[in-house]
Amino acid sequence: MTDNSTTTRRVAFIGTGGIANAHAEALQQQPGVELAVAIDIDTTRAEAFANKWGITRTASSLASALDGGGLDLVAICTPPSSHFPLALEALSLGLHAVIEKPPALSLSQMRQLETAEAESAGSLSCIFQHRFGSGAQRLLALQRSGALGRQLVGTCNTLWFRDQPYFDVPWRGLWDVEGGGPTMGHGIHQFDLLLHLWGPWSEVTAFAGKLARKTDTEDASAAVVRFESGAIATVINSVISPRETSYLRLDYENATVELDHLYGYSDHNWKVTPAPGQDAVVGLWAQGEDAPSGHAAQYTALIRSLQAGEAAPVSIGDAYATMELAAAIYASSVSGTTIARGQIDEASPFFTRMDGHLEPWKQEEALNA
Numbered sequence: 001m002t003d004n005s006t007t008t009r010r011v012a013f014i015g016t017g018g019i020a021n022a023h024a025e026a027l028q029q030q031p032g033v034e035l036a037v038a039i040d041i042d043t044t045r046a047e048a049f050a051n052k053w054g055i056t057r058t059a060s061s062l063a064s065a066l067d068g069g070g071l072d073l074v075a076i077c078t079p080p081s082s083h084f085p086l087a088l089e090a091l092s093l094g095l096h097a098v099i100e101k102p103p104a105l106s107l108s109q110m111r112q113l114e115t116a117e118a119e120s121a122g123s124l125s126c127i128f129q130h131r132f133g134s135g136a137q138r139l140l141a142l143q144r145s146g147a148l149g150r151q152l153v154g155t156c157n158t159l160w161f162r163d164q165p166y167f168d169v170p171w172r173g174l175w176d177v178e179g180g181g182p183t184m185g186h187g188i189h190q191f192d193l194l195l196h197l198w199g200p201w202s203e204v205t206a207f208a209g210k211l212a213r214k215t216d217t218e219d220a221s222a223a224v225v226r227f228e229s230g231a232i233a234t235v236i237n238s239v240i241s242p243r244e245t246s247y248l249r250l251d252y253e254n255a256t257v258e259l260d261h262l263y264g265y266s267d268h269n270w271k272v273t274p275a276p277g278q279d280a281v282v283g284l285w286a287q288g289e290d291a292p293s294g295h296a297a298q299y300t301a302l303i304r305s306l307q308a309g310e311a312a313p314v315s316i317g318d319a320y321a322t323m324e325l326a327a328a329i330y331a332s333s334v335s336g337t338t339i340a341r342g343q344i345d346e347a348s349p350f351f352t353r354m355d356g357h358l359e360p361w362k363q364e365e366a367l368n369a
Contacts, residue, residue: 009306010036012071014062014086015078016049019100023075024053026295030303037065062089071095073306080185081177084109091120096306098125098299101188103319105179107327107344108352113316125302125312126319130193132301133293135270138285139197139250139257147284149253154233156194156248158187159241164213166239173215180354181217183208183329187237190246192322194235197250200228201325203340208333210361212240218361223329235329254278257285266292330354 011027013020016038027033037057040046046058059065062074074090074097076083084104090097091113103126104110117124130136142148160182167173178185195201208221220238227233248259254275261269267290274281291297301313321341328339331350349356 007072007307008032008034009072009303010034010070011073011075012037012039012059012062012065013049013055013075013077014039015076015082016040016042016046017077020049020075020077021052022295023077023098023299024049026299027075028053029296030299032307033303036069036071039065062086062093066093073098076100079171079177080105080179081171084113087113087124088116091116091122091124094121096122096125096312098127098302100127102179102184102323102326103316104323105176106352106354107320107323107350108346110316110320110323114320117316123312124316125298126314126316127295127298128189128192128196128314128319128322129295129298130189130265130293131196131314132291132297133265134288134291135259135265135267136193136197136293137291138288142281142284143197143252145284147281148255148257151198151227151229151231151250151252153251154194154198154231154249156187156191156233156235158182158190158237158246160186160239160244160246161242162213162239167213167215173213173217175216175353175355175359178217180326180330181208181215181219181221182237182239183218183221183326184354186239187221187235188322188326190248191235191237191325192319194233194248195322195325198227198229198231198233200321201341202226202228203338204325204328204332205338206329206332208329208361216359216362217355218333221329221333223332225325237329255281264292264294266290327351327354331356334358334360 035053035055038046038050038055039059050058074095076086076099083099087097087099171177204223204225206223208218211220213219219240223235225233246261250257256273258271272282272285305312327344327350332339344350
């Protein structure tokens with residue numbers, strides 16, 4: 001019988017651009033992990049990445065990488081439109097795979113990945129690293145203990161700034177390549193954390209539009225989300241906000257909990273304000289070590305799960321609710337109606353593409369020309 005706790009995990013990186021470095025740095029910190037091969041259609045870039053991280057092999061495809069020896073884990077670090085086919089390929093080969101956000105471009109693709117995963121010896125894990133910092137873990141524990149009381153009102157803002165040259169990169173700002181704008185590619189991390197903390201959402205009303213950038217997708221969206229608990233939160237996703245921040249405010253009966261950061265947090269980014277007579281909550285919050293969010297924190301949990309033979313954290317099924325909220329924000333903003341969880345099914349045009357194949361803001365631009 002194999003002792004999974006001592007087995008070396010051999011990792012391949014598909015795509016060796018900017019975000020792959022975050023994966024390599026995180027995996028280099030994990031015991032029992034070998035950075036085995038760098039895969040990229042650009043051989044020069046693959047070789048530079050391999051040299052930087054001490055990787056001995058490069059390849060132009062996953063299939064050719066496997067010719068050089070067995071692999072255990074694949075980190076998919078390519079532009080969004082390739083996440084789905086690469087994840088399917090990894091599963092067909094029985095490999096575990098980690099997918100950068102967004103894990104797929106549509107709810108249809110998410111369901112197909114769930115099916116493929118169920119038929120494979122491999123598994124999928126989606127990068128939603130904000131779930132794994134000590135602050136989020138501590139907040140979940142306090143919620144479950146009842147110390148905070150009921151969830152009431154929340155604010156979830158991703159207010160970032162991307163100039164026009166950012167969108168002039170050929171694969172950016174296109175529905176068929178990125179799946180959407182800041183709702184899909186930027187704010188998704190923050191509202192994934194909101195959903196992770198506050199549980200299932202029930203309905204959403206949203207607005208979105210192209211306000212300042214030349215792009216096919218939206219550059220800002222705003223939503224009001226009702227949760228099954230009855231709590232209500234606003235969610236704003238923007239890439240046209242000069243003062244950048246990622247801000248989460250959660251009001252409970254007994255305290256307000258705030259998180260103010262940009263691309264990742266540690267404990268000092270959190271603030272707890274007790275309700276009158278509830279000062280004990282602050283003392284409970286101060287307990288425990290400070291572990292920052294980030295790829296390293298998520299990979300620590302992932303490698304631990306593989307060693308234990310357990311399900312990988314943030315599976316495709318786990319991530320579906322987050323992707324479904326993104327789809328509902330688009331569907332609500334385009335249709336002008338409130339969208340309930342579960343409403344976007346196989347019969348909905350928003351099931352196969354986030355804009356419902358309507359290209360709404362492209363049409364708006366034509367009308368205003």
